[in-house]
Amino acid sequence: MMLGVWALLFLWGLVTPCEGLLETVGTLARIDKDELSKAIQNSLVGGPILQNVLGTVTSVNQGLVGSKGLLGGGGLLGSGGIFSVVEELSGLKIEELTLPEVSLKLLPGLGVQVNLLTKVGLRGSGPLGGLLQLAAEVNVSSRVALGMSSRGTPILILKRCSTLLGHISLFSGLLPAPLFTVLEQMLCKVLPDLLCPVVDSMLGVMNELLGVTLSLVPLRALGSVEFTLATLPLISNQYIELNINSIVKSATGDIIDFPKPHVPVKVPPKQDHTSQVIVPLYLFSTVFGVLQTNGALDIDITPELVPKNIPLTTTYLAVLVPEALGKLPPGQQLLLSLRVKEAPTVTLQKKKATVSIPATIHVLSSVPQGTPTALFQLDEVLTLNAQLAPSATKLRLSLSLERLSGKVASSSAHIFDASLLEEWLNKVLRAVYVPKLNVNVEVGIPLPKILNVNFSTSVLDIIENAVVLTVAS
Ligand SMILES: *[C@@H]1O[C@H](CO)[C@@H](O)[C@H](O)[C@H]1NC(C)=O
Numbered sequence: 463m464m465l466g467v468w469a470l471l472f473l474w475g476l477v478t479p480c481e482g483l484l485e486t487v488g489t490l491a492r493i494d495k496d497e498l499s500k501a502i503q504n505s506l507v508g509g510p511i512l513q514n515v516l517g518t519v520t521s522v523n524q525g526l527v528g529s530k531g532l533l534g535g536g537g538l539l540g541s542g543g544i545f546s547v548v549e550e551l552s553g554l555k556i557e558e559l560t561l562p563e564v565s566l567k568l569l570p571g572l573g574v575q576v577n578l579l580t581k582v583g584l585r586g587s588g589p590l591g592g593l594l595q596l597a598a599e600v601n602v603s604s605r606v607a608l609g610m611s612s613r614g615t616p617i618l619i620l621k622r623c624s625t626l627l628g629h630i631s632l633f634s635g636l637l638p639a640p641l642f643t644v645l646e647q648m649l650c651k652v653l654p655d656l657l658c659p660v661v662d663s664m665l666g667v668m669n670e671l672l673g674v675t676l677s678l679v680p681l682r683a684l685g686s687v688e689f690t691l692a693t694l695p696l697i698s699n700q701y702i703e704l705n706i707n708s709i710v711k712s713a714t715g716d717i718i719d720f721p722k723p724h725v726p727v728k729v730p731p732k733q734d735h736t737s738q739v740i741v742p743l744y745l746f747s748t749v750f751g752v753l754q755t756n757g758a759l760d761i762d763i764t765p766e767l768v769p770k771n772i773p774l775t776t777t778y779l780a781v782l783v784p785e786a787l788g789k790l791p792p793g794q795q796l797l798l799s800l801r802v803k804e805a806p807t808v809t810l811q812k813k814k815a816t817v818s819i820p821a822t823i824h825v826l827s828s829v830p831q832g833t834p835t836a837l838f839q840l841d842e843v844l845t846l847n848a849q850l851a852p853s854a855t856k857l858r859l860s861l862s863l864e865r866l867s868g869k870v871a872s873s874s875a876h877i878f879d880a881s882l883l884e885e886w887l888n889k890v891l892r893a894v895y896v897p898k899l900n901v902n903v904e905v906g907i908p909l910p911k912i913l914n915v916n917f918s919t920s921v922l923d924i925i926e927n928a929v930v931l932t933v934a935s
């Protein structure tokens with residue numbers, strides 16, 4: 463497994479994010495470095511990472527400053543007198559760790575440089591047993607690689623970590639100049655061991671957060687969409703790019719393989735200090751495909767469902783298309799059975815989202831307690847305008863019927879001109895079908911979870927074959 467990660471890291475080093483025309487069925491997420499900084503900063507706030515360092519003692523007897531280290535036989539300061547002083551110095555306890563200021567630099571093709579600027583408050587006994595209190599500014603500098611875990615999630619891996627000692631302020635106690643130098647040298651030796659684990663813990667929190675990118679988003683009872691990384695994460699100067707696959711599963715867990723149209727998407731450039739998510743047409747088609755295969759786009763329209771002012775009787779039909787009724791008497795109720803046999807077509811272009819639903823409408827007449835009689839069948843295409851609105855976890859959809867076009871597919875009496883029914887059918891569908899559709903499309907278009915980015919305030923733009931969400935960081 464380790465070998466796998468290394469191989470992936472190596473490959474990743476050779477690629478950089480693409481600009482411009484892209485053929486994608488995946489969701490593209492471009493996370494600004496500000497967003498990454500923010501997530502790192504948040505991982506340090508409130509959590510136990512910093513607290514864990516408190517109380518640690520800059521031990522002299524073992525490790526770096528011990529007999530085999532700095533002070534050992536041939537060491538820098540191997541003389542008895544100073545040794546006891548240094549032993550006391552090295553018993554300093556970390557009392558306080560200031561919340562680090564995170565600064566981050568993306569290194570295209572290499573990884574991420576993460577610097578944590580912090581201040582370490584230390585306390586102990588100084589020369590002659592006096593209280594010694596001091597604070598040292600430290601720059602914890604680390605090099606982190608970005609790869610893909612065996613589960614297919616983005617993962618940050620610590621490659622190098624070192625500390626740079628800055629200014630030391632003495633609050634209480636006395637420390638003559640030679641001992642100050644000893645102190646400095648001692649801190650230089652022990653601080654990496656004390657503070658680099660902070661970076662490791664921080665990456666652990668970040669990786670948990672990044673791990674959520676690979677998530678199973680339920681589409682109510684219809685199924686689910688699983689997001690996984692399609693390729694290794696890419697790094698540019700300003701952002702990290704994740705190419706995320708969406709795998710659609712039915713309610714029983716089977717993978718539904720919808721046709722993947724390889725349509726070009728012209729990815730707009732990303733502004734600094736914003737993150738961008740590009741939702742491909744494929745995800746829209748997929749959600750409507752799932753709705754269609756689950757029968758969620760079908761409806762049986764009975765007179766009880768229709769408002770009183772819209773007639774659903776043979777009497778009214780006789781006015782519009784008398785030839786359609788044959789010998790059927792007036793005054794009977796009508797039933798409309800609408801079935802969607804093929805997946806709807808979604809179009810994203812010219813700042814507009816449109817859904818075309820091909821529907822077969824069986825029109826039947828019914829008498830109480832009797833078997834309904836088939837009158838005729840219409841093949842219609844419903845063109846609906848989709849209003850899109852971002853929320854924290856998905857794109858909300860709201861449909862309105864724009865137009866209807868169809869023809870008579872079969873009739874028990876005479877074939878007639880379907881356009882004569884259009885106005886009436888429009889009213890019926892608007893009143894009964896569209897509201898039902900809007901309840902079912904509340905599943906929305908799921909968005910991947912990326913570092914707690916909240917999409918609800920994002921700016922939405924419909925481009926050719928995709929929707930672009932821009933979130934300020
Ligand atoms: C911290 O260390 C890094 C790497 O050595 C350096 O690039 C950065 O400028 C330092 N930051 C400060 C504030 O000293």
Ligand SMILES: *[C@@H]1O[C@H](CO)[C@@H](O)[C@H](O)[C@H]1NC(C)=O
Pocket residue numbers: 854916917918919
């Ligand atoms: C996302 O932001 C909106 C508006 O600022 C807020 O109402 C909502 O609670 C946030 N959602 C999450 C999951 O953080």
